[in-house]
Amino acid sequence: MIRIALQSKGRLNEESLELLAEVGIDIERGKRRLLARAELFPIEALYLRDDDIPHAVERGVADLGIVGLNEYEERRCGATVVHKLGFGRCRLSLAIPKGEEYEGIGYFNGKRIATSYPVILRKFLEEKNIKAEIEEIAGSVEIAPAVGMAEAIFDIVSSGGTLVSNGLKEVETAMHSEAVLIATPRLEPEKQALLNQLLFRIEAVERTRGKKYILMNIPTERLAEATGILPGIKSPTILPLAERGWSSLHAVVDERVLWEKIEQLKAIGAEDILVLTPEKMIL
Known part of the structure; x- marks a missing residue:
C-alpha cells in the first residue's frame, strides 16, 4: 500500500x-x-x-x-x-497599483511588498539585486496596497482578473508553476x-493529450503520398479493404494540424475520414 x-x-x-x-x-x-x-x-x-x-x-x-x-x-x-x-498552471508575479508608472525592476527598491510566498520572493529579489521590505501575510494579499499595508504585492496569478478587480497590474513574473x-x-x-x-x-x-486518432479509406495507389502526410508514431497502420484498389489507413495526429492534414488527404482521394479521441497511448 x-x-x-x-x-x-x-x-x-x-x-x-x-x-x-x-x-x-x-x-x-x-x-x-x-x-x-x-x-x-x-x-x-x-x-x-x-x-x-x-x-x-x-x-x-x-x-x-x-x-x-x-x-x-x-x-x-x-x-x-x-x-x-x-x-x-499559474505564475507568481509582482503587481503594483495600475496608476503607477513602471519602468523596470528597480521600481521595487525600498518598497514594501506583501506576499504569502516570502521565500520565493526573497530569492527573486536577491537575484535581481533589489532591496525591498517583505511583508508576509496570509490570504487576501491583493488588498494590501489599498489598505496601506504595502506598495506592491507578490502573489499567484492565473487569469489576472483578481488583480484587475483590485486596481492592480502585473509587472514582473518570478516563476511559472x-x-x-x-x-x-x-x-x-x-x-x-x-x-x-x-x-x-x-x-x-x-501521450494522448492534444492527439487525435484518424482513420480513412484511400486508393491504394496513393498510399505513399498519404503516409508522407501522416507519418504516425512509427508509421501508419495500413489494412486492405474488400474492395480492390482501396486501403484503410490509421494514424495518430497532433490536433493542432488535424484540419490541415485532412485537407491534404482529401486532395489525394481519401474518403470516409473518421476522427476519434484516444484515451490511452501505451508505447
Missing part, C-alpha cells in the same frame, strides 16, 4: 482526482474525510492543506503528494519532484514499484 497526499479542496483537488480516475484509480471524494482508499490499486489518499503536503511527504507521513510547484519551492522541501503533471508529483526520499522497493506503475499509467494518459 502506498499513500498519496492530495489537496483537501479546490481546483487542484478536483484535477488530481480526475487524473487518478483517468489512470484507473477511483478514490472516494467524501468530504470531511482525512483518509480514503482506492478499490483497484493499492493506494490511499491523505487529504491535507496544500501548504502541508510538501513536509508531509518529506517526513514520510505520505509517500507521494500532488502539489503546486510554488508550494514545493516555498516550503524548501526535501521531497523529490518525480513528474510534472501539466495542470494547475504547475502541479507536480512528489515522493518521499528513498522509497522502499515495494512502494517504488507502485510509484513506477503509477507513472507508467500517467504517462500513457499524457
Whole structure:
C-alpha cells in the first residue's frame, strides 16, 4: 500500500482526482474525510492543506503528494519532484497599483511588498539585486496596497482578473508553476514499484493529450503520398479493404494540424475520414 497526499479542496483537488480516475484509480471524494482508499490499486489518499503536503511527504507521513510547484519551492522541501503533471498552471508575479508608472525592476527598491510566498520572493529579489521590505501575510494579499499595508504585492496569478478587480497590474513574473508529483526520499522497493506503475499509467494518459486518432479509406495507389502526410508514431497502420484498389489507413495526429492534414488527404482521394479521441497511448 502506498499513500498519496492530495489537496483537501479546490481546483487542484478536483484535477488530481480526475487524473487518478483517468489512470484507473477511483478514490472516494467524501468530504470531511482525512483518509480514503482506492478499490483497484493499492493506494490511499491523505487529504491535507496544500501548504502541508510538501513536509508531509518529506517526513514520510505520505509517500507521494500532488502539489503546486510554488508550494514545493516555498516550503524548501526535501521531497523529490518525480513528474510534472501539466495542470494547475499559474505564475507568481509582482503587481503594483495600475496608476503607477513602471519602468523596470528597480521600481521595487525600498518598497514594501506583501506576499504569502516570502521565500520565493526573497530569492527573486536577491537575484535581481533589489532591496525591498517583505511583508508576509496570509490570504487576501491583493488588498494590501489599498489598505496601506504595502506598495506592491507578490502573489499567484492565473487569469489576472483578481488583480484587475483590485486596481492592480502585473509587472514582473518570478516563476511559472504547475502541479507536480512528489515522493518521499528513498522509497522502499515495494512502494517504488507502485510509484513506477503509477507513472507508467500517467504517462500513457499524457501521450494522448492534444492527439487525435484518424482513420480513412484511400486508393491504394496513393498510399505513399498519404503516409508522407501522416507519418504516425512509427508509421501508419495500413489494412486492405474488400474492395480492390482501396486501403484503410490509421494514424495518430497532433490536433493542432488535424484540419490541415485532412485537407491534404482529401486532395489525394481519401474518403470516409473518421476522427476519434484516444484515451490511452501505451508505447
